[in-house]
Amino acid sequence: MAAPKKGRRSPGGQGRPGRVLALILIAMVALTGGMFASGHTTPRLGIDLAGGTSFTLEAKNQPGKPNAINKTNMNTAVGIIERRVNGLGVTEAEVQTQGDKHIIVNIPRGTNAKQARQQVGTTAQLGFRPVLVSAPAMKAPEPTPSTSANGKDNGDKSKGDKSKGDKSKDDKNKSSGSPSPSASTQGRPVTDALKADGTATPGATATVSPSGKTDDKSTDGKTDAKKQDDKKAPTPTPSAGDTAALQKKLDAVDCTTKDGRAKANADAANTAPTDPIVACRKDGTTKEILGPVAVEGTGVTEANAVFDSQGGKGWIVQLKFNSSGSKKFAQVTGDLATKQPPQNQFAIVLDGEVVSDPSVSTSIAGGQAEISGGFTQQSARDLSNVLSYGALPLSFDVVTEQTVTAALGGEQLRAGLIAGAIGLGLVIIYLVAYYRGLALVALASLACSAVLTYTIMVLLGTALSFALNLPAVCGAIVAIGITADSFIVYFERIRDEIREGRTLRPAVERGWPRARRTILVSDFVSFLAAAVLFIVTVGKVQGFAFTLGLTTLLDVVVVFFFTKPLMTLLARRKFFASGHPWSGLDPKRLGAKPPLRASRRRPSATVDPKEA
Amino acid sequence: MSRLGTLGARLYRGEVGYDFVGKRKIWYGISILITITAILGLAVRGLNMGIEFSGGAVFTTPTTSVSAEDARRTAQDASGHTAIVQKLGNHSLRVQVSELTTDQSRKTQEALAKKLDVSTDKVNTDIVGPSWGDEIANKAWTGLGVFMILVVIYLAIAFEWRMALAALIALIHDLTITVGVYALVGFEVTPGTVIGLLTILGYSLYDTVVVFDGLKESSKDITKQTRFTYSEIANRSLNGTLVRSINTTVVALLPVAGLLFIGGGFLGAGMLNDISLALFVGLAAGAYSSIFIATPLVADLKERDPQMKALAKRVRARRAADAAKAEQGAVQDEAAESAEADEDDEPQDASPAGVVGQRDRSAGRGRGGRGRTSGKRR
Numbered sequence: 001m002a003a004p005k006k007g008r009r010s011p012g013g014q015g016r017p018g019r020v021l022a023l024i025l026i027a028m029v030a031l032t033g034g035m036f037a038s039g040h041t042t043p044r045l046g047i048d049l050a051g052g053t054s055f056t057l058e059a060k061n062q063p064g065k066p067n068a069i070n071k072t073n074m075n076t077a078v079g080i081i082e083r084r085v086n087g088l089g090v091t092e093a094e095v096q097t098q099g100d101k102h103i104i105v106n107i108p109r110g111t112n113a114k115q116a117r118q119q120v121g122t123t124a125q126l127g128f129r130p131v132l133v134s135a136p137a138m139k140a141p142e143p144t145p146s147t148s149a150n151g152k153d154n155g156d157k158s159k160g161d162k163s164k165g166d167k168s169k170d171d172k173n174k175s176s177g178s179p180s181p182s183a184s185t186q187g188r189p190v191t192d193a194l195k196a197d198g199t200a201t202p203g204a205t206a207t208v209s210p211s212g213k214t215d216d217k218s219t220d221g222k223t224d225a226k227k228q229d230d231k232k233a234p235t236p237t238p239s240a241g242d243t244a245a246l247q248k249k250l251d252a253v254d255c256t257t258k259d260g261r262a263k264a265n266a267d268a269a270n271t272a273p274t275d276p277i278v279a280c281r282k283d284g285t286t287k288e289i290l291g292p293v294a295v296e297g298t299g300v301t302e303a304n305a306v307f308d309s310q311g312g313k314g315w316i317v318q319l320k321f322n323s324s325g326s327k328k329f330a331q332v333t334g335d336l337a338t339k340q341p342p343q344n345q346f347a348i349v350l351d352g353e354v355v356s357d358p359s360v361s362t363s364i365a366g367g368q369a370e371i372s373g374g375f376t377q378q379s380a381r382d383l384s385n386v387l388s389y390g391a392l393p394l395s396f397d398v399v400t401e402q403t404v405t406a407a408l409g410g411e412q413l414r415a416g417l418i419a420g421a422i423g424l425g426l427v428i429i430y431l432v433a434y435y436r437g438l439a440l441v442a443l444a445s446l447a448c449s450a451v452l453t454y455t456i457m458v459l460l461g462t463a464l465s466f467a468l469n470l471p472a473v474c475g476a477i478v479a480i481g482i483t484a485d486s487f488i489v490y491f492e493r494i495r496d497e498i499r500e501g502r503t504l505r506p507a508v509e510r511g512w513p514r515a516r517r518t519i520l521v522s523d524f525v526s527f528l529a530a531a532v533l534f535i536v537t538v539g540k541v542q543g544f545a546f547t548l549g550l551t552t553l554l555d556v557v558v559v560f561f562f563t564k565p566l567m568t569l570l571a572r573r574k575f576f577a578s579g580h581p582w583s584g585l586d587p588k589r590l591g592a593k594p595p596l597r598a599s600r601r602r603p604s605a606t607v608d609p610k611e612a
Numbered sequence: 613m614s615r616l617g618t619l620g621a622r623l624y625r626g627e628v629g630y631d632f633v634g635k636r637k638i639w640y641g642i643s644i645l646i647t648i649t650a651i652l653g654l655a656v657r658g659l660n661m662g663i664e665f666s667g668g669a670v671f672t673t674p675t676t677s678v679s680a681e682d683a684r685r686t687a688q689d690a691s692g693h694t695a696i697v698q699k700l701g702n703h704s705l706r707v708q709v710s711e712l713t714t715d716q717s718r719k720t721q722e723a724l725a726k727k728l729d730v731s732t733d734k735v736n737t738d739i740v741g742p743s744w745g746d747e748i749a750n751k752a753w754t755g756l757g758v759f760m761i762l763v764v765i766y767l768a769i770a771f772e773w774r775m776a777l778a779a780l781i782a783l784i785h786d787l788t789i790t791v792g793v794y795a796l797v798g799f800e801v802t803p804g805t806v807i808g809l810l811t812i813l814g815y816s817l818y819d820t821v822v823v824f825d826g827l828k829e830s831s832k833d834i835t836k837q838t839r840f841t842y843s844e845i846a847n848r849s850l851n852g853t854l855v856r857s858i859n860t861t862v863v864a865l866l867p868v869a870g871l872l873f874i875g876g877g878f879l880g881a882g883m884l885n886d887i888s889l890a891l892f893v894g895l896a897a898g899a900y901s902s903i904f905i906a907t908p909l910v911a912d913l914k915e916r917d918p919q920m921k922a923l924a925k926r927v928r929a930r931r932a933a934d935a936a937k938a939e940q941g942a943v944q945d946e947a948a949e950s951a952e953a954d955e956d957d958e959p960q961d962a963s964p965a966g967v968v969g970q971r972d973r974s975a976g977r978g979r980g981g982r983g984r985t986s987g988k989r990r
Contacts, residue, residue, distance in 0.1 A: 051698065054698075054706075078741070096741045096742060097667075097741030099739060404698040404700055404701070404706065405680060405700075419873075419874040422874055423866050423867030423868065423870025423871060424867055424870075426866040426867075426870065427866045427867060431863070470887065474804070474807070474808060474811065474887045474891060475807070475811055477871070477891075478814075478864065480863070480864070481861075481863055481865075481895070482815065485818075485822065485860040488863070492855055492859075514829065518822055521821055522822045523818075525767075525814075526817070528759065528766060529814045530814070532755055532758050533752075533755045533759065533810065535755075536754050537752050541755065541806070541810065544810060548810075548811070
């Protein structure tokens, strides 16, 4: 008979069902072990089942934008915060507005509240600004007279000539480079270089002498207003008047202390993107005067946290720009590359703070950039997450932070569980009544599926913050039906084969390819639904899609690697093979035709003509 | 089992069977009736959108020892809407109720204050926005659209366009009925119910595809025989998979029924009830539509295909010939007839037990070999 041939072709076939079974058992044990090793033995529950932490955010009025707190902006903010806290859609956080200027963010228990708070509150205004001046972090001890003088000279020109001003930046940078071969040249460029060669730590940089700096600066100021021969660039640069003020500011700013930095950040964050700012480096080593935003954060379409193993920079955040963003970025970096240090650096500024300030040696095309500098895995992930979803239109203060209980009362949940258990009991009774011995296979498969689903959900709870909410539980209940269907389709195939007069072993093998096709085709539809919904949607729908996809995949895994091999093994047992009345495979009860091997044609005549 | 098992065997062999396809008009009628009722219900009563979609009022109470469950009942009774109650860290309560009129809102506030035994102004009232913003809803719609297009394309490739179309109609049928039941019963639409709806969408299609797979297999070599029309084959395939359909539906519905009837009996209205009702109606509709709507629709469409028309003609011709032959009572034809019957029968299933080996060989090649032979012979 051809059965063995078929068996070989099908995975988990007759060849070595034992091994396949062992494999999946090992996988189950490993997952269970992993679950215990991870220290969590229950899945993370969504806020509707377990409660969590609730933040209330209050929108702050920003200078220069009096009417910024309106419905549209609040709704945009809700959308962005939602995606930030719900990055993969599986964390089951809830975000809603309350009143006119409050946003409530509910986060399920077990989430890192501190991290969440940061994610929620960060405005994430990202900008790429050229570095004009770089100075050590402490307060400038000796403000040089040249600075102020300069400032007065060109004070009138400050903001008026936007179209021209910009070019001057580049010129200024060029000219300034030569007169200041100061200390800033030393450590810097290497450290944060955009290309993967930088190995030094950011902290090791910036041994600039303040005086040299200031000189440098003033030179800039002068040249600034005069030359204007460069290519176009959309944003204006500071002219000398600003420069003086900025220099003063720079001197005043103290980046070595936390408070000083916070003040500087807030100040910088509230400056319009078209104005230059004074900002601190995140690590507190340097303060810088930065030109207007050259490339806006809105040009970033995607941000990813990556471990840079080659360049040795540790965790970095890779950015992808959209087409206009990447064009601008290529142009700006091209310009900067021609400058002398430190003007060949550009600063990546996030909410008024310089995250990193790499130097540029060539124009960077291709729409990619990376931010490096002392990230941990967590901070790199957080930053990339925040950048991916864009800046909030408003800035917010977290005004309260409270724990909340589950929205679904404990009573309801308990009753639901009892009801579910009774339902499952009924399923078992039905299966046993109908399939008898085969029900063992079905129940073992369901149990296997349950173990896999449970452990994977627990592990994902740790890894992806996957949280199980009520809809997901319901999805799992429906999944019982879909999983059981796979066995039922297979069992019915086997029984059909037995009705044909086959003995069990060939029936098991011959029924499989047809059952397999049915299972794959129909599960593919379910998986398609899950994949599309996961990709296209956000929030809870995404969480649901995730659960659906997971259970569908597990269904296929269980049927292929558990049910089928188990069936093959059982078919060798006498209890099943002989068609014991309790095996559920009794040929007589199934109404099998007598296995008449001799006559080819005869039997069908007795049966078929009755139809039609 | 034995009785059902035997029934399964008889269904399998076509000894008994329900004429799903033949009586399709009745079932179409019933479905259209239900669907119209659902749409009417939807139009007249509308959907009762939950707080997650429409926003509503939020009441924040001072610190209290009243349990969340009691507060929920109070708020629900006073407002007539489902309330969501959460206990905050400082033992105060946050009560959310969907869209209320000013009057209702005041009533709820007073009721809560009374329950908590504090003055009314201690219960803070505020307006809360939807936690399921338009964005989530819109994206869910987009996802649904994209999915439907993809699934039609997939089914058109894996099966054929007629089946894709029928599956889509069955799907819309199921969703309409479920939504209609919601409108009629007046349950609040929550994210849970939307997700229940999506679950149904997945299940309905899944079930239809399983049935279609059997249909496709049955009708593989249909043009190479002249005993059955497409509709008859479709009907037979339906009866053949009937046991599976019943079993699967029972297994899928039992846990949900437990949740709905037992859970509902315990608790009265609640989030669980909403979801399990959506699931119960949807799963039942899904199983029903695969058998009573989708497959007859395919048969209907198929019978319009010129090839199938020609087949139906041949079948009629042959039956007429058979009848004529039978009248002649030519006994010696019996053997040849039955031999041919066996050949013709191939596409369904009933190759006799004795030919396992041969069947296996051809099965490896998609069973085309034998079909061709028989076609030639004819």
